[in-house]
Amino acid sequence: MNERSSSMDDMPVGRALQKLLSDMKVLASDTRELLRHSTGQSGEQFTRLRDRTRDTLEGIEQRLGPMQDRLAEHGRYAAQVATEHLRVHRWSSVAAVAAVGLAVAAVLAWQNEAPSDEYPQP
DSSP states (O other), X not given: OOSXXXXXXXXXXXXXXXXXXXXXXXXXXXXXXHHHHHXXXXXXXXXXXXXXXXXXXXXXXXXXXXXXXXXXXXXXXXXXXXXHHHHHTHHHHHHHHHHHHHHHHHHHHHXXXXXXXXXXXX
């Protein structure tokens, strides 16, 4: 794929997404706890909660960067494959588009020819 080496390259995408989801849950929990404790106390507990929240958020940001890069890379690859497929199978692609267009036109024509109850015929 590319020369970059990161922990995300070693981890399957599914496990990476599960880890990210877990981190988001921890961040939400820490944030709720931080808000709950910040109303009454502003000492050591507040500092520990703020540091834990900051550390969790930094971990999430570190994982999101490589995941975003990999998703963009997969998107570019899919676009290249689609483009190559259209080049190789040009006429079958044109035929498929024409068949879909013909089917849509037939349905529209059939609906327009159906008798309407709104305007009775003499």
